[in-house]
Amino acid sequence: RIRYSAHPPAALGQKTTARSGQPRVRTVSAVMCAAAFSALLVVWVAAAGAEAPTSDADALKVATWNIAAINNNPFEYWITHDDAEYQELMKDVQAFIDEPGDGDVPLDQVLTPAMVSEISERMKAEGWDHVDEALTHFNSNYANRPIVSRFIRDDDLGKKRLVSMPDRLTNTINLKDGSAAYRPTVINCYGEMFATPVNWWEQWMAFHFDDALELASGDTKRPAELWGPISRAKYPALTEEEETISKPLSALCEAAFDAILVHMMNSAGGGSHKSTWQPLRADMCRALNARKGERTLEILNSPHYADADVIFLQEVAAGFVKQLAASRLGRTFQAIVAHGDGKRDQNSAILINRARFDVSTIGDLSLSFEHTIAQQGKVPIAPGDVLVVSINERARATGERPQTYVLASFHGDTNGLATIPVVTAVHGLLSSTRYASAELIFGLDANTYERGSSSKQGVLEFAEAYTGLGLTSCWGDHPDPTNHTTFNARTYLQPQLNKAVKQSDLALPGVGDKNPKDFILFRGRGHATVLRTWKDNTGEGTYKEGIPFPTLAFPSDHGILGTVVQLGGHR
16 A cells, blocks of 8 residues: 555546546555565755756656664764764763773662662562562672673673663654653753763653653553563573563663763763763754754755656655655655555655656556565565555657656665565566556665675675666666765664774775665666766765765765666657
């Protein structure tokens, strides 16, 4: 099933007319495949500072952009920031974790016995089982550990999910009114200040045990009610005892983790960031979180992109769709959004320029795609990852037969293993009689890698696959593996320290996620003439090589990819 964000066409694949003579809106009954559909954005960007070419009668302007889901931890990835305080803070945090020295104090100096006693009493008041056993285990195994070398950097804690599981449940909680509630911690966009460690603890306890929240699901719960047991079957590093006490034990570990982070931010660099890290975080949250949708729309509404013929988007949240529909862009484009499962809120979308295409002819190809993808075996795609539709271009002259297009948008899995099967399945739609002469435009975050392996899809192998199907790309038949469209790397301010990258290592080859991930595909073998292709990681039509992004001005970890192309012999 596909849905329209505004001004839906009369039907999918056919028109129906009400007695008034106006198109009648009909409900789409076809169910999208369980592997479902992702969002792709076609945008016009300029390369190397030049303006994108203007649309003409023959060429199509197309762009794709994984606008990226909102990251609730503004510190998780290295960003390009103009404020020197950001660089100094992140350097000092890295040093604190790499070589803590005297800063590697016992945990009970940070999460004090009084704090541990207080949370234990509250857990008992909640009626939780095994609180005393969890308290004994925590005091015996964790309370005296050095906070960095044997807690923050303990691989077993990560494998047991005693920190990351409760963090996932309470870090950022989506509410019924569309807003979010943030746990009082360093690694999210919590809005209040921590005047002292004691003041932080008061806010932390009130958030978990006192504040009733109206959740997006419609339920009303306090965050403490979201904590739950951890399964040893899923995380075998847990002992049988730890599984039994995992609910109260993980709550204690979350409290310890948050206490360590607050202590570290106040202590790193000899305490030089104590008064600056919270205002800095607030500025980053405004740019990367609160204003992310607004800034994304500003970029798309800029002269570089506003006159696109098609815009493909990936990882589109429902809130952004509402913003788009109410914007100037929503008056120019028909937005089609794939239905996801309601959990990830990261779906595919296609924006279609009404001046170029007849939106009343949009056809839903989800059932056809479901049939063709089933022939590929088990493919790692999730609801909302793929969106495929057909549409007719507006006729240019009376009596002229309008050209049919198949438009597809796709967000690949992290390792890119679904990309070739999905492209193969979409290509299979073109073999039907109905779409044998249709033009294909396919924008995708392929999640391909400069160097492939048995577990990651290499970009050159992907190129062999799409050219073998008779397709080509905006990068041609032989893409350059070093032509990256992503550059991001994790910092030391996130739970998975094994994935952290040192600031000094950012420029090294193969460090972080620097890969050629984004593509626009067409029918090949002389069928498509690519006039120009460019990428953009500034929002100003230019791409700066060698800088990590997002930045405060560019809110995604994927660059925008655009192309101008002439398609087919019908021109």
